[in-house]
Amino acid sequence: MNMAQNKQLVSNLLNYRPYKLLKFCYFLVLSMWMLSCGDNTNKQNTTSATEVEETENPSDKETKTILFFGDSITAGYGLDTTDNAYPAFVQQKIDSLKLDYTVVNSGVSGETSAGGRSRIDWILNQDIEIFILELGANDGLRGVPLSETQNNLQAIIDAVKQKSPDTEIILAGMELPPNMGQAYTSQFRNMYAELAKKNEVVFIPFILKDVGGIAELNQNDGIHPTIEGHKIIANTVWEYLKPLL
Incomplete structure (x- = not known):
């Protein structure tokens, strides 16, 4: 069979109706497969771009911690919720300025300086940027020797510095009512300074x-502040805290 005859045979086969149908199906399947590959490639590219974007622009930012370590004043004794205590109002001020700080209220009602000293190591298991120390009032009301209170407060400060020398510390002073005696109340005040x-x-x-x-700014016991009193305390603390942020 010569070349011309071969070409004629191929032409006849291609024009044969069943073969035309088979050829059409082949090209149809091939086209669908190519489109499918194209979609997968686009999906892979899209996923990769998204992953890169999420890596470069994380939605959850780590915030720095401001920890209030105190007694019933910090804990918000007598209030419905700690959201009404002064640390929460400080958080509101921080949020209004869109600063990346989170306030942690570690106040315990009835806490003494000795109690604070006993739990400070556990508290320091977290990273703390700013540490506000508000303890000692219950010591004074119980007539605890000033040397003991001072030693406990010093131990707390030492523990914070040892854990992280970069942690800023704010010491909140307290005063006692005059019925505790002039000498004791005066020495108590000077202890903080x-x-x-x-x-x-x-x-x-x-x-x-x-x-x-x-x-009018304190509850019926005359010692623990009302919500309005806590708002004023927050303003007082803010004066000293804001420059550190």
């Missing part, structure tokens, strides 16, 4: 400034 000076920490002379002794 001495601690602040010795350790070179930020010092709030009296955390209950403009609140302590004002009936």
